[in-house]
Amino acid sequence: MKTKHLAVPAQAVWELLVGSGRRDWYYRLTSEGSFEPGAKVRWLDTRGETAEESEVLEMSAPLLLKLRTRFLFAPALAAAPAHELTWELSPERDGTLVSLSWTGSGPAVSLLESEGGAILEGLALAADPEARAALERLPEIGPLAIRDLTPELLADYQRFFDQEAFRDYPAWQSCYCMETLWDGSDEEWAPRTAADNRREMSVRVGAGRVTALLAFDGERPVGWCHYGESTALAGVAHRYGLEAADQQGVGSVACFVIAAQYRGHGVATRLLEVALERLRAKGFRAVEAYPPKKSDGTAQGSYRGPLEMYLRAGFEPYREAGRTLVVRKALQGVPGATD
Structure with missing residues (x-):
């Protein structure tokens, strides 16, 4: 499991998880399909190819989203068993505690163990204007x-x-x-x-x-x-x-x-x-x-x-x-x- 505190309301985070359009914070993938229990969602890369497929197992807006997912962008991952991915949002006084967890086995789970923290960091940048402001272009720089x-x-x-x-x-x-x-x-x-x-x-x-x-x-x-x-x-x-x-x-x-x-x-x-x-x-x-x-x-x-x-x-x-x-x-x- 990976967790991160985001200084924004849970609803703002939820909209990033289930909203339409390209998710620049999530490998620039675009979701295709509706987020509702039992629905199937495809995740398309910038070339329009399917990189992931998910089934919505459970959801309770804006607190819980559970998916059964298979990565398809490499044969070894596509051949692996599907894994379950759970997003949990816990409202706090000054924002939201976001938890990302997974269950399963094989290379996809190893990849999530490595990449889970980066996924949350990307979500934080997308959700928090102050985090993005800290990375804005400097007006001028000295000699390098x-x-x-x-x-x-x-x-x-x-x-x-x-x-x-x-x-x-x-x-x-x-x-x-x-x-x-x-x-x-x-x-x-x-x-x-x-x-x-x-x-x-x-x-x-x-x-x-x-x-x-x-x-x-x-x-x-x-x-x-x-x-x-x-x-x-x-x-x-x-x-x-x-x-x-x-x-x-x-x-x-x-x-x-x-x-x-x-x-x-x-x-x-x-x-x-x-x-x-x-x-x-x-x-x-x-x-x-x-x-x-x-x-x-x-x-x-x-x-x-x-x-x-x-x-x-x-x-x-x-x-x-x-x-x-x-x-x-x-x-x-x-x-x-x-x-």
Whole structure:
């Protein structure tokens, strides 16, 4: 069970649980169906595909919602037995105590044990204006220091992803940027937990096997860029079908994470500039990136970097990969730097 006190009335929380529309706090899923005993509810992802199916077992507005649910977004989870999920809202003098509990077995329950706290954090942000206000963009920021990720910066890497990276979108708190390097299948990736990814990435960072940049405001890490040799970024190579013959001498800019308060100040642009400098110094003839062809207007939807930023930096369209436009830039001053 996970619990969290929210400084809002129970009715406000209830409307977020059973209301219509996309739930940005819950993995950007949209419910389809009515919340009433015996009813079936589908949860659609941003592509319109069914990620979950639920049956409403019991409800008492605005205090109790019990669902029998099956995750469908990965074969291992879809094949697992359904689990029961219970939301309980307990009104208190200064808000509501929200409890999220589950019963069952298998990988879905392990995932909930890891992700339950993040689900509640996301709900709190959606429900509480004061919580959102604490993450509003700073009106101005001072100069930032860009540092190469080294084993000596392991604690800063951990601090960034533990405390800063996804404060405004806790649903992604489990990533730790392991997705960029993941060389297994999508089915194996889906049930991985935050602890799994933090542990494996920390080993890689501690051994000097991750090529990335951290932006610092004083001693506070506030921005991240993961880049490197294209074929060494296994998750990127798999997702976008990179062929070794086409990637000789080509680097990749894989992703950006900017702390919420620091967005809109050119931090990603500065990180990109330094990543290009590093790749040029290492002798790469070109660099490519993987922005969405059409932005959904969220920072999460542009975690590969927005297309507009790359075009301003001199990248040009190279090929299409589904919803992604692969863009490439020749690195001047490097022998053979032509597309």
